[in-house]
Amino acid sequence: KAGVTQTPRYLIKTRGQQVTLSCSPISGHRSVSWYQQTPGQGLQFLFEYFSETQRNKGNFPGRFSGRQFSNSRSEMNVSTLELGDSALYLCASSLETGSSYNEQFFGPGTRLTVL
Amino acid sequence: AQSVTQLGSHVSVSEGALVLLRCNYSSSVPPYLFWYVQYPNQGLQLLLKYTSAATLVKGINGFEAEFKKSETSFHLTKPSAHMSDAAEYFCAVTTNSGNTPLVFGKGTRLSVIA
Numbered sequence: 001k002a003g004v005t006q007t008p009r010y011l012i013k014t015r016g017q018q019v020t021l022s023c024s025p026i027s028g029h030r031s032v033s034w035y036q037q038t039p040g041q042g043l044q045f046l047f048e049y050f051s052e053t054q055r056n057k058g059n060f061p062g063r064f065s066g067r068q069f070s071n072s073r074s075e076m077n078v079s080t081l082e083l084g085d086s087a088l089y090l091c092a093s094s095l096e097t098g099s100s101y102n103e104q105f106f107g108p109g110t111r112l113t114v115l
Numbered sequence: 116a117q118s119v120t121q122l123g124s125h126v127s128v129s130e131g132a133l134v135l136l137r138c139n140y141s142s143s144v145p146p147y148l149f150w151y152v153q154y155p156n157q158g159l160q161l162l163l164k165y166t167s168a169a170t171l172v173k174g175i176n177g178f179e180a181e182f183k184k185s186e187t188s189f190h191l192t193k194p195s196a197h198m199s200d201a202a203e204y205f206c207a208v209t210t211n212s213g214n215t216p217l218v219f220g221k222g223t224r225l226s227v228i229a
Contacts, residue, residue, distance in 0.1 A: 035217075104217065
């Protein structure tokens with residue numbers, strides 16, 4: 001079974017632009033979470049989508065948004081890019097089993113550089 | 116609110132020596148705890164997890180961790196380091212609600228010296 005895939009793997013943008021990152025979860029997984037990883041702040045939760053609905057949201061400004069499609073693929077968008085948005089953006093998917101914990105499987109990430 | 120503290124942003128050990136990476140957590144409800152490893156230019160791979168079963172948890176690649184509620188700790192150990200263990204390690208916490216996001220520590224970079 002294929003793992004979580006993220007596209008593109010690397011991206012360079014300039015301040016003020018917007019960017020869209022894509023995540024395809026493991027087949028059958030309906031939950032997709034996004035995390036931002038930076039050297040200073042570490043790994044921070046952005047948001048989670050389940051069945052096309054945002055189920056959880058982290059503490060990020062409104063410039064960060066996301067959505068999920070009916071096939072569970074997810075996109076996140078960052079508008080009006082700032083230098084501080086340079087980071088590795090990780091996507092994780094999980095299978096809803098009804099148990100108390102659903103293991104998250106991470107993709108390789110998209111490295112965004114803002115110049 | 117939950118939080119994780121990883122003591123030591125960088126740990127260096129000799130090949131064959133004991134690996135000990137420290138993790139302390141804070142949680143107002145019973146936690147679920149995890150250790151992830153990240154190799155350069157890759158995502159996170161789950162090493163092991165504690166989900167309220169046995170307090171001593173064995174994971175992949177010879178790693179294990181012990182949940183100590185009295186010390187609010189979940190330290191990661193490996194008896195003998197291998198060069199391939201060089202990577203960044205993250206401790207994370209969540210609750211047993213199933214839908215609570217993972218909260219990560221800042222990470223510990225492990226270097227293994229030949």
